[in-house]
Amino acid sequence: MDPRIEVIDKRLKDIKKIIAVAGGKGGIGKSSVASALALILSKMGHKVGLFDLDFSGPSSHIILGIKNYDFPKEDKGIVPSEYYGIKFMSIISFSGENPSPLRGIDISNAIIELLAITRWGSLDYLIIDMPPGIGDATLDIIRVIKRTEFLLVTTPSKVAFETVKKSLQLLLELKVPIVGVIENMANSKNLFVRNQLEHLNINYLGKINFDKDFEDAIGDVNKLYNTTFTQSLKEIVLNCKFF
Amino acid sequence: MHEWALADAVVTTALKVAENEGLKEISEIIVKIGELQTIDTEIFNFALKEVMQPQKELLEKATIKIKPEKAILKCKVCKHEWLFKDAVKNLSEDETESLHFIPETAHVYLRCPECNSPDFEIIQGRGIWIDSISGER
Ligand SMILES: Nc1ncnc2c1ncn2[C@@H]1O[C@H](COP(=O)(O)OP(=O)(O)OP(=O)(O)O)[C@@H](O)[C@H]1O
Ligand SMILES: [Mg+2]
Ligand SMILES: [Zn+2]
Numbered sequence: 001m002d003p004r005i006e007v008i009d010k011r012l013k014d015i016k017k018i019i020a021v022a023g024g025k026g027g028i029g030k031s032s033v034a035s036a037l038a039l040i041l042s043k044m045g046h047k048v049g050l051f052d053l054d055f056s057g058p059s060s061h062i063i064l065g066i067k068n069y070d071f072p073k074e075d076k077g078i079v080p081s082e083y084y085g086i087k088f089m090s091i092i093s094f095s096g097e098n099p100s101p102l103r104g105i106d107i108s109n110a111i112i113e114l115l116a117i118t119r120w121g122s123l124d125y126l127i128i129d130m131p132p133g134i135g136d137a138t139l140d141i142i143r144v145i146k147r148t149e150f151l152l153v154t155t156p157s158k159v160a161f162e163t164v165k166k167s168l169q170l171l172l173e174l175k176v177p178i179v180g181v182i183e184n185m186a187n188s189k190n191l192f193v194r195n196q197l198e199h200l201n202i203n204y205l206g207k208i209n210f211d212k213d214f215e216d217a218i219g220d221v222n223k224l225y226n227t228t229f230t231q232s233l234k235e236i237v238l239n240c241k242f243f
Numbered sequence: 244m245h246e247w248a249l250a251d252a253v254v255t256t257a258l259k260v261a262e263n264e265g266l267k268e269i270s271e272i273i274v275k276i277g278e279l280q281t282i283d284t285e286i287f288n289f290a291l292k293e294v295m296q297p298q299k300e301l302l303e304k305a306t307i308k309i310k311p312e313k314a315i316l317k318c319k320v321c322k323h324e325w326l327f328k329d330a331v332k333n334l335s336e337d338e339t340e341s342l343h344f345i346p347e348t349a350h351v352y353l354r355c356p357e358c359n360s361p362d363f364e365i366i367q368g369r370g371i372w373i374d375s376i377s378g379e380r
Binding site: 001003004006007010071074076078094098099100101107109113114116117 | 244245247248249251252253255256259260274290337340341344345346347348350351352361362365369370371372373
C-alpha cells in the first residue's frame with residue numbers, strides 16, 4: 001500500500017471546491033485563466049489556493065509575477081507561501097529556474113508526493129493549473145482527487161476545439177464533473193464552440209476576447225487584474241452559478 | 244518525503260487497514276522506505292510518536308519497523324547504473340533539500356556520470372510502501 005495516496009484526502013479535506021483548469025492544446029490560455037481566476041476569487045473575499053501542476057512548463061508564477069519562490073515553510077509537512085492572498089504551490093520552489101525533464105512515472109510520483117506533503121489548510125477554492133492534454137497529470141488528478149471538477153479552456157479554432165472535445169469525452173466517460181468551457185482568444189461572432197458544446201450538453205461559460213494589452217500586464221497583478229481579459233473572466237465567474 | 248507527512252500517512256493508512264480488517268490493536272507495521280526519500284529516521288520516529296498519540300488504543304503496542312531500500316539509478320541512454328548515495332555527495336544543501344521534498348527533482352539536479360543525461364530511471368529505492376500491518380482482531 002502506498003501511504004502517500006491514503007493521506008491525500010486528509011490533506012484536502014478542508015477545501016470546499018477543487019477546480020482543474022485544463023484543455024487540449026498547449027498555449028490556449030489555461031495558465032492565464034487559472035491565475036486570473038485565483039486572483040478574482042481571492043479579491044472577491046474567498047480563500048484560494050493555486051497549484052501549478054505543469055512541471056515541464058510552469059507558468060503561473062510568471063503570470064502573477066511571483067519571484068521570491070524559496071522553499072515553502074515547513075510545519076508538519078510544507079505550508080504553501082501566500083502571494084496576494086493566494087496560497088501558491090509549484091515545482092519551481094524545488095527546481096528553481098532549471099528544467100524538470102520528467103517521464104510519466106516521475107510526473108505521477110511528484111504529483112502524489114506534493115499532494116501528500118502540502119498542507120493547504122482550509123480553502124474555498126483550490127485552482128489547479130493543468131498541463132495540456134489528457135496525459136499523466138490529468139489521469140492522476142482524476143485518480144487521486146476524486147472530487148476534482150474540470151473547467152476547460154478552448155479557442156475558437158476547430159483544431160483546438162477538436163482536442164478539447166477529446167478531453168471532454170474522456171471526462172464524460174469517467175463521470176468526472178465538468179464545470180464548463182471557456183472560449184478564450186475569441187474574436188468574432190463565431191458561434192462554432194457554443195454550438196458544438198450545445199450538442200455535447202456541456203455548459204458554455206462565456207468568452208474572453210483576444211486582449212492585445214494582456215502580454216504587457218503579465219507579471220504585474222494590478223495591471224493583470226484590470227485587463228479586459230481578467231474583467232471578462234470576472235463577468236463569467238459572476239454569471240456562473242458554480243462560483 | 245517530509246518526515247511528518249510520512250508519519251501522518253503511515254498512521255492514516257494503519258487506521259484504514261484496522262477498520263477494513265476489523266483490527267482492535269495493531270502490533271506491527273513494516274514500512275519500506277526508498278533511499279531517495281532521504282528520510283531522517285530520528286525525526287520520523289519523533290513525528291510518529293506525536294501522530295500516534297491520539298490513536299493510543301489502536302497503536303499503543305505497535306512497533307514500527309523501517310526497512311530502508313538502497314536507491315539505484317539507471318541511464319536510459321547509455322544503460323549505465325549507479326548508486327544514489329554516490330551521486331548525492333556532490334549536491335549542495337538546497338539541492339539535497341529539494342530532493343528530500345520531491346525525490347523526482349533528482350532529474351533536475353543529477354546527471355548520468357557516464358554520458359551526462361538527465362534521462363535516467365530510478366530502478367529501485369524511490370518509493371514508500373507499507374509492507375505489512377499486523378494486529379489482533
Ligand atoms: N485572451 C488573450 N488575449 C491575449 N493573449 C492571451 C490571451 N489568453 C492567453 N494569452 C497569451 O497566450 C499565451 C499562452 O497562454 P497560457 O500560458 O495561459 O496558455 P496555456 O494553455 O497555459 O499554455 P501551456 O499549454 O503551455 O500551459 C500567453 O503568452 C498569454 O499571455
Ligand atoms: Mg499553462
Ligand atoms: Zn548515460
